[in-house]
Amino acid sequence: xxxxxxxxxxxxxxxxxxxxxxxxxxxxxxxxxxxxxxxxxxxxxxxxxxxxxxxxxxxxxxxxxxxxxxxxxxxxxxxxxxxxxxxxxxxxxxxxxxxxxxxxxxxxxxxxxxxxxxxxxxxxxxxxxxxxxxxxxxxxxxxxxxxxxxxxxxxxxxxxxxxxxxxxxxxxxxxxxxxxxxxxxxxxxxxxxx
Numbered sequence: 643x644x645x646x647x648x649x650x651x652x653x654x655x656x657x658x659x660x661x662x663x664x665x666x667x668x669x670x671x672x673x674x675x676x677x678x679x680x681x682x683x684x685x686x687x688x689x690x691x692x693x694x695x696x697x698x699x700x701x702x703x704x705x706x707x708x709x710x711x712x713x714x715x716x717x718x719x720x721x722x723x724x725x726x727x728x729x730x731x732x733x734x735x736x737x738x739x740x741x742x743x744x745x746x747x748x749x750x751x752x753x754x755x756x757x758x759x760x761x762x763x764x765x766x767x768x769x770x771x772x773x774x775x776x777x778x779x780x781x782x783x784x785x786x787x788x789x790x791x792x793x794x795x796x797x798x799x800x801x802x803x804x805x806x807x808x809x810x811x812x813x814x815x816x817x818x819x820x821x822x823x824x825x826x827x828x829x830x831x832x833x834x835x836x
Contacts, residue, residue: 659803673823676827691727784811794830816833
């Protein structure tokens with residue numbers, strides 16, 4: 643069974659963006675050391691145009707071969723006239739309003755999100771599924787998430803878009819690794835206790 647991994651950036655107080663979902667404040671922490679880590683350990687989580695800039699476009703996928711992202715996350719790429727932001731992966735966008743994909747590489751999931759994810763997890767592949775966000779999609783898929791990789795940025799938002807838009811439920815995860823960077827970013831990996 644393939645893993646669904648929520649690989650997400652957040653503030654110290656657990657927000658993935660301001661109340662409108664804007665996370666540009668976190669972009670200032672993308673220094674050389676941190677980008678080298680992302681490029682070597684999680685190269686497929688870097689958008690295709692960023693992979694080209696970092697010179698890692700030719701690297702094979704290491705952990706993931708599929709991405710699922712919410713409409714708001716996908717809209718960030720569309721605003722830059724990029725219709726396939728993760729062209730090196732099989733791309734799915736969860737949306738109830740986007741009826742037709744603007745790119746043949748991007749498939750729209752408009753209903754039965756959980757059923758679709760369960761089918762993807764059951765596929766025969768050594769690589770996992772990258773859940774990019776956002777908050778609502780992560781909330782809907784909470785019980786399907788096998789792994790959390792949280793990139794905590796040294797910022798406090800006070801309020802904003804939470805990591806999970808879901809009801810109250812206590813779930814336990816086991817800490818697998820921690821990596822700290824000179825810029826104050828901490829990357830923690832957790833696996834779900836089942």
